[in-house]
Amino acid sequence: MKRIGVLTSGGDSPGMNAAIRSAVRYALNHDIEAMGIFRGYAGLLNEDMKLFGHRSVSNIINRGGTILKTARCPEFMTEEGQKRAVDVIKKNKIDGMILIGGDGTYRGAITLSRKWNIPSIGVPGTIDNDINGTDSTIGSDTAVNTALDAIDKIRDTATSMERIFVVEVMGRDSGFIAMQVGMGGGVEDILVPERKFNLLDMCHDIVEGNVRGKISWIIVVAEGAGKAADIAKKITETTSLETRVVVVGHVQRGGSPTARDRILGTVLGSAAVELLIKGQTGKAVGVISNELNVVELEDAIKPKPTKINQLYELMRMLT
Amino acid sequence: MKRIGVLTSGGDSPGMNAAIRSAVRYALNHDIEAMGIFRGYAGLLNEDMKLFGHRSVSNIINRGGTILKTARCPEFMTEEGQKRAVDVIKKNKIDGMILIGGDGTYRGAITLSRKWNIPSIGVPGTIDNDINGTDSTIGSDTAVNTALDAIDKIRDTATSMERIFVVEVMGRDSGFIAMQVGMGGGVEDILVPERKFNLLDMCHDIVEGNVRGKISWIIVVAEGAGKAADIAKKITETTSLETRVVVVGHVQRGGSPTARDRILGTVLGSAAVELLIKGQTGKAVGVISNELNVVELEDAIKPKPTKINQLYELMRMLT
Amino acid sequence: MKRIGVLTSGGDSPGMNAAIRSAVRYALNHDIEAMGIFRGYAGLLNEDMKLFGHRSVSNIINRGGTILKTARCPEFMTEEGQKRAVDVIKKNKIDGMILIGGDGTYRGAITLSRKWNIPSIGVPGTIDNDINGTDSTIGSDTAVNTALDAIDKIRDTATSMERIFVVEVMGRDSGFIAMQVGMGGGVEDILVPERKFNLLDMCHDIVEGNVRGKISWIIVVAEGAGKAADIAKKITETTSLETRVVVVGHVQRGGSPTARDRILGTVLGSAAVELLIKGQTGKAVGVISNELNVVELEDAIKPKPTKINQLYELMRMLT
Amino acid sequence: MKRIGVLTSGGDSPGMNAAIRSAVRYALNHDIEAMGIFRGYAGLLNEDMKLFGHRSVSNIINRGGTILKTARCPEFMTEEGQKRAVDVIKKNKIDGMILIGGDGTYRGAITLSRKWNIPSIGVPGTIDNDINGTDSTIGSDTAVNTALDAIDKIRDTATSMERIFVVEVMGRDSGFIAMQVGMGGGVEDILVPERKFNLLDMCHDIVEGNVRGKISWIIVVAEGAGKAADIAKKITETTSLETRVVVVGHVQRGGSPTARDRILGTVLGSAAVELLIKGQTGKAVGVISNELNVVELEDAIKPKPTKINQLYELMRMLT
CATH class of the missing domain: 3.40.50.460 (Phosphofructokinase domain)
Known part of the structure; x- marks a missing residue:
């Protein structure tokens, strides 16, 4: 692992910047280069990226949004689009990808890792908290x-x-x-x-x-x-x-992320890099009861069980 | 002046509670009773009111909304409604009224003071800042x-x-x-x-x-x-x-009022009582350049000059 | 279980009010009376308490501090003080106690339940997050x-x-x-x-x-x-x-509690009452990975393992 | 006026960035170059500065602190230090100075304008609100x-x-x-x-x-x-x-400035440039009752009358 790529995709969520900062600096600290890829999968296809240094991610931990920006990318749904993405990854000597986002982002990560053999780790960045394998998603x-x-x-x-x-x-x-x-x-x-x-x-x-x-x-x-x-x-x-x-x-x-989202982003951004270093792929990171948790990407996007009915009954009882 | 009435009317605005607290305690401190009238002019007509003590207005200075609540009152537009209001005021031995709100509230205050000779002072409580005679309205x-x-x-x-x-x-x-x-x-x-x-x-x-x-x-x-x-x-x-x-x-x-709105409410609530004590009526209080300012109610509701065009040009130039 | 007592003790923490509201209303909803005990164990000794209705806990879920107040109580460390507390509990026909606070509060709950056979459930309310059996303490x-x-x-x-x-x-x-x-x-x-x-x-x-x-x-x-x-x-x-x-x-x-602390207080306050209804005593409630968790009070106050060193290394690496 | 210099000095205050943004963009819009001078008078002496473009001040209006930073500068109290500052100003072809800060900053501006004939305008940036000629200071x-x-x-x-x-x-x-x-x-x-x-x-x-x-x-x-x-x-x-x-x-x-401080900074930053364009010097800008106000720098730093006693009496009466 000499160079990783980091992108954010789907709706932005507060704490994504903490995850980016953590992934980039953790990588640099392990003598791995970090390529910031802008505008999600669209930026990947368009080679919209640059190498990040330590200071590229200064003063962002407390900022809402994502400095890597996000965009939709219908082309990546096509074989041709995927091929182009893989070409860009190889051309730029990116050995592994960190993909921060929700279930759409994870589907892309599954494609990259399973079909195209690009080492890929998902980080749960979405305000909806609908990703499995983590008590809470970033944002x-x-x-x-x-x-x-x-x-x-x-x-x-x-x-x-x-x-x-x-x-x-x-x-x-x-x-x-x-x-x-x-x-x-x-x-x-x-x-x-x-x-x-x-x-x-x-x-x-x-x-x-x-x-x-x-x-x-x-x-x-x-x-x-x-x-x-x-x-x-x-x-x-x-x-x-x-x-x-x-x-x-x-x-x-929007808005400055809460402590919880900043810390979750920080812990998961670095954990994702660590997984790549260890040669893992196709995984999603999360935190369960304050402990790091790793699941298959496919499991991460299965319907997440909720206790809606139970909470609803309690809410109504207390009103 | 042995007893005053206080009401809030129109849309609620943050800082109204500071004005209520200030009017009530200033009155009590001057040995004047303070009648809290609920739901604006509607509550006045319906005799929806109670005498307030010092503690009735404890712990409200930092709260949004108005503990006196507000409501619309079409009846007060009619002669009959006004008569009823005046009867209630007299029956309850209210010697002067503090009316907190925007231009609709002030129109009511004009009616009370000019037509029915009820000593009445207006306090500008509206988020729109469209009342004359004050740099800023409460809220x-x-x-x-x-x-x-x-x-x-x-x-x-x-x-x-x-x-x-x-x-x-x-x-x-x-x-x-x-x-x-x-x-x-x-x-x-x-x-x-x-x-x-x-x-x-x-x-x-x-x-x-x-x-x-x-x-x-x-x-x-x-x-x-x-x-x-x-x-x-x-x-x-x-x-x-x-x-x-x-x-x-x-x-x-909504929301907890800013320092400015709390202080403005505090200064104007007490100033309104002081005007009643001095025998004034038909006036509106305000603050101009950190100094208390008193105008006729009729002047307070004239169109307020703004510098919209000038500010707009500046905004566009700096974008 | 016909009547429960609720108290908060030790340093106040944001979200205690959500726990009080939840315990009181959950009890009332199950036809159990709820006695609000003021000033912690000191209030218990001094019979400083009153029956709470549904509206006694209205509009407090978003407020910092505790409406039950807290105080220190050295007398409760003595046999005599404890006897007095138990007498007050019996005299007031309180069948079970909900004790909201940190480790000092839990020690008192252990005394009440183990030594004096008063059914007692602890709810973790402390800003220090040093109670076992829960990912996070209220506040x-x-x-x-x-x-x-x-x-x-x-x-x-x-x-x-x-x-x-x-x-x-x-x-x-x-x-x-x-x-x-x-x-x-x-x-x-x-x-x-x-x-x-x-x-x-x-x-x-x-x-x-x-x-x-x-x-x-x-x-x-x-x-x-x-x-x-x-x-x-x-x-x-x-x-x-x-x-x-x-x-x-x-x-x-101080300050208005976060969503997390309000929800945690709400879930745990009702869960504590439910445990009393089920005849349990000497337990502490918590939430682990979004699921209710119950432990012995003695286990709850054992030193809580932290990952301070691990987090410190990560923090330093990312600076 | 072909080039202005802008500096912030003394304690930082929230809204200084809005004033910097406004001064820089207003100048650029009038075909005047804007030199950002870092670390106050110390940076001026040390030629610590660079030309600012439109984007140099993007995304700062909502940030606390000052992107120009501040520092103390005892050297500027000496004849020699002042000479050096004037040399730097002339060498860098700065035709006029905007000095944002409190009374210490204004004293420096008086020295520059009166003694050394450098066109200088003061902008009141201090949290203490102790500058005359303005209802409120920025921050x-x-x-x-x-x-x-x-x-x-x-x-x-x-x-x-x-x-x-x-x-x-x-x-x-x-x-x-x-x-x-x-x-x-x-x-x-x-x-x-x-x-x-x-x-x-x-x-x-x-x-x-x-x-x-x-x-x-x-x-x-x-x-x-x-x-x-x-x-x-x-x-x-x-x-x-x-x-x-x-x-x-x-x-x-610290902290993101309030609406009031951002708008005050915006209005005063541009007004200061406008005064320089009109050939004025030795003045301080302010806002009185929502209108621009200009005073001599010497008057701006005279003791500001307050109504402390009057406010104190009112506060005590309402407690």
Whole structure:
């Protein structure tokens, strides 16, 4: 292992920079060169890269986003695109790849390692926390805290104005963020894609609560469970009560990462390099109960079991 | 002056609680009773009120929202509603009123003081900063900082993903928040209701920038200047570039108030009581260049001159 | 189980309120009364308590500190004090106790359960993360993020002024906070009680770095490893370089809890009640890899293994 | 005016980067070159400088500290040092200087402009807000909000532990920060250098409050009014009550600037360049009631009138 390549792909997530910094400096410390590849797989195809030194990653551990940037890359889905990527890797004498991202990124890593024999290690960087083999993915803790901060602020005005707020948070396939901020925010209800819900029952609860004097409600919706605007409209139609809509949106991707995401990124970035040094490939790194954990990439992207129903019951009981 | 009434009305704004605390304790300290009136003018009509003690306003100076809550009150627009309000005021032996809110609140205060001879003082509590006679209204500093925090976070992801973001902030008639966060966030463009803009010119700039390699843009839109979703759609139609939409929304109303809003609320709440003690009525309090300033309520709600065009030119020059 | 008692003891930690809310409401939901006991074991001895309803714990999930307050209680170390506590528990018909705190609190819980046969469950509330049987204690995530925020701010001025900063964080026996913020802050060195360090070596590094042009340093010190002021003084004496001292202090105990601490408090507060319902005693609850975990109180307070040396090596390698 | 020089000197303050960005880009936009001078007057003497382009100041508006760094410079106090500085200015064809900092910086600007005829404009960058001709100096709003955040967090633990906290904030000659955070934090007492205080009276209040059941106190001390540790010790000696000490320290200098400090920096940086273009010298820029204000440098550093006593009376009345 004389030179590794590092890229970030898919949606950016806070803490990716900590992982980049850690991978680059760990490599340099082991006399391995580190090639920063820009714009994910697209940059790989386009040879959009440069060698990084120690100072290339200075002052980034506390920054949101990714200095390597990300982009989509449909070409990499094609045989031809993959060939080009492999040519670029070989031409640039890259002996192993560190790929930081979510399940799409991991699929690319599987292709690189299994089909094209490029030593490749995946690092879980995604706010959705939907990767197996790790308690938490890099960025999810920050995203949850950012969305929770929004909920806290909305609570102030919901209580003052005595209104129903429907708050949409990120999560197309995953109710992780919604469930976490709903639990942490002490909200009245949570809608997630993993769990069926009956809007009429909810409206019934609201009206009943209203009669008892409970006038402000916050309902958190994962984007995969429906659009906040639609749900708010239906609530108003059914209950005749005014609703307000907040879509927290891309704010959740940004911001200075939390301690947890910085440390996770730091631990996993270096661990990925160490695996390459040891001759491993096709693996994903993670942390389980504060211990490093390594799984096959294929296992990492299997559906991650969640305890949505159990948490939902608890949340409702405590409201 | 043996008993005053205090209410908050209109949209809530951070720092209202500091004003309530200050008015109540200043009154008590001068041997004046303080009646907390809930839900604005609606609560006044419905006699929804109670006497406040020193501890009624403990631990609220750092809280967003308003412990007195707010509500709309169409009845107060009618002669009959006003009569009822005046009856309630007299029945409860309230000798003077402190009304905390924006221009709607001030219109009510004008009615109370001029038409019904109820001593009334207005305190400027609104995030829009559109009240005359004060450099800043209570809540506007917090709202601007909250929206700016969102812009900072969006910048992280906009830079990483290289996209165009259209960010809608509050301000139906006022571009104040948009202009402040645009200036402070170093954004690429700002659309406000006070200033005509040409979307085609903006698209032209974007395409031209794109050619030069400038790929991430943040455009801030005050809600009064258009919907972010519509503007984003037009940009995409015209430039064929992908856009993302963020609506910061009601998050801007909440949150722990900034030092500035807490101090402004504290200074103005007590000043309003002092004016009532001195026998004044129909006035609004404010702070100009760190000095207390008193104007007629009618002057306070005249259109507030802004330097939107001048600031816009500066912002564009520095982008 | 008809009535439980809940108390917080030792240093307060952010998220204790989430645990209180959860325990109280979970109990009420299972038709068990909840007695809130104020000021820890001292309040227990003094019968300083009241029955809590559903609304007694409203709007506290996002608040730092503990609404039950805490206090020291030397009397409870004596046979006589313990007898009094048990009398109060019996007199008030409390069938089981939930004790939220750190190792001192757990020692009291051991006494209550083993010696006096009072069903008792411990909930880990301490910023030091030094309790076994749980990946993380309630409050430690918030404390680490608060201290990290201080480090980030100090970095700004350390870089601008080109000075050496010695920053003392909490941790009398534990380097947990120091190691976490040091890793997350990308600092130059970390001193913890668990690891010997040689100040002369550090001074040598500083001087050597200085020659190479590295002029700003941040050194994090756990309070158990020495006083920041003393260390700074020695650095100045040895290197002739100016130093600045920051003691982050009690700020680390306060603040709105992070999502993680709120959820951990929520999960563990209810789990503790559930254990009492099931007739268990002398146990401590925790979360290991997102799963509930129950251990004997005696095991919970054994020295917690840390990976200080391993993390330290990694930190130094990446600096 | 073909080339200007920009430097920051004295303690760094948040928002200095916004002023640098604004000055540099405003100059470039008017076809004037901008020389960034590093490490204040020391860098000027040592010719430590480089020409800045548009991108030299990208992505700094939201960063604390100063990219130009600061340093002390005793040599500039000497005739010889000044001569050297003037030689460097002339050699580098700098036609005018923008000097960002506090009163020490302004004294240097007076020397440059009056004695050596170098066109010089001062921009008020200091957290102490002790410069005349401006409602607020760049950085003071951020510093106050940072210190207030610390007070809010301490309040959580002070209330939970029922202790007396003595909190030291910055301000060697000025009680500005102490008074602002004390007012905004709703603290029990404030000690500032501008106002005599009687520690025995305060202890008397504390004991009296203690009898009435008021057990938690926060006392804010400006560093110029005494060391928190000494004051806490005397309180304990006099009252026998336990005290805790927090020194907020250099954290107050750092952090991402508030909207207000970014906008103030932006407005004043460009205004300073505009004054140079118009041929002015020896002036300081500021903002009074949202309008640009220009004063002589000598007037800017006269003692700034404060309303400490008036604010103190109000604070005490509302506690």
